[in-house]
Amino acid sequence: MAHITVAGVGPGSEKYLTRACIEAAEQADILVGGRRQLALFSHLTSEKYVITAAMDKLIDYLADNARAGKKIVVLASGDPGFYGIQSTLQNRLPGFTINVLPGVSSIQLACARLGLPWHDVFLTSCHGRDYGHLARAVKDHHKVITLTDPRHNPAELARILLNKGVTARKVYVACNLSYPDELITATTLEQLAAVPKWRENNCVMVIINE
Numbered sequence: 001m002a003h004i005t006v007a008g009v010g011p012g013s014e015k016y017l018t019r020a021c022i023e024a025a026e027q028a029d030i031l032v033g034g035r036r037q038l039a040l041f042s043h044l045t046s047e048k049y050v051i052t053a054a055m056d057k058l059i060d061y062l063a064d065n066a067r068a069g070k071k072i073v074v075l076a077s078g079d080p081g082f083y084g085i086q087s088t089l090q091n092r093l094p095g096f097t098i099n100v101l102p103g104v105s106s107i108q109l110a111c112a113r114l115g116l117p118w119h120d121v122f123l124t125s126c127h128g129r130d131y132g133h134l135a136r137a138v139k140d141h142h143k144v145i146t147l148t149d150p151r152h153n154p155a156e157l158a159r160i161l162l163n164k165g166v167t168a169r170k171v172y173v174a175c176n177l178s179y180p181d182e183l184i185t186a187t188t189l190e191q192l193a194a195v196p197k198w199r200e201n202n203c204v205m206v207i208i209n210e
C-alpha cells in the first residue's frame with residue numbers, strides 16, 4: 001500500500017520544527033506544501049510542489065507519485081490534525097496510508113505566551129469556514145479560541161459576536177506567532193469591533209468570559 005506522510009511544521013519559525021518533521025523532510029523525494037512551509041526546507045534538493053487552490057490536481061499528483069514509490073511528505077502549518085490537510089487527504093485518498101507527524105499549533109503557542117491553561121478551552125476555527133457556530137460557542141463556553149483568516153479576521157468576528165448579543169468578553173489576539181513581527185494584543189470585543197481595517201494575518205483569537 002502506498003504511503004504519504006503529513007508533517008506538522010508548527011506555527012512558522014524553524015525553531016518550532018520537531019526532529020521527526022526535519023528527518024522526514026530530509027528523507028523525502030518530494031516535499032508538498034505552501035510557499036511558507038516549503039521555504040523552511042529550501043536547502044534540500046528534493047522536488048517541491050506548491051499547494052494551490054487546485055485540490056484535484058494535488059490529489060492526482062500525490063496518488064501518482066505515491067504509487068510510483070516516491071517518499072512524499074506533505075508539510076502542514078501548525079498541527080495537521082486541527083482543521084488541517086490531514087482530514088482532506090484521508091477523505092480523498094482512501095486507498096493510501098497517511099502517516100501523521102504532529103506539530104506545535106498556533107493555539108498551543110498562543111496559550112503558552114499568555115500563560116493560559118487550555119485543557120478547558122473550546123477550540124474551533126473560522127479559517128475558511130462559516131462563522132455561524134462561533135456565537136453559540138462563545139455563549140456556551142467560558143473560554144473559546146478560534147483561528148481566523150483575512151476575511152473572518154478578529155475585528156470582523158468581534159462585530160459579528162456583538163450583533164449576536166455577545167458582550168463583556170475579554171479578548172486576546174495573537175498574530176504572526178513565532179515570527180519576528182509577532183504581536184499579542186489584550187482588548188475587548190467592543191474595542192476590537194471598532195477597528196476599521198484589520199491588517200494582521202495568521203491570528204489566534206482568545207475569547208474569555210470573566
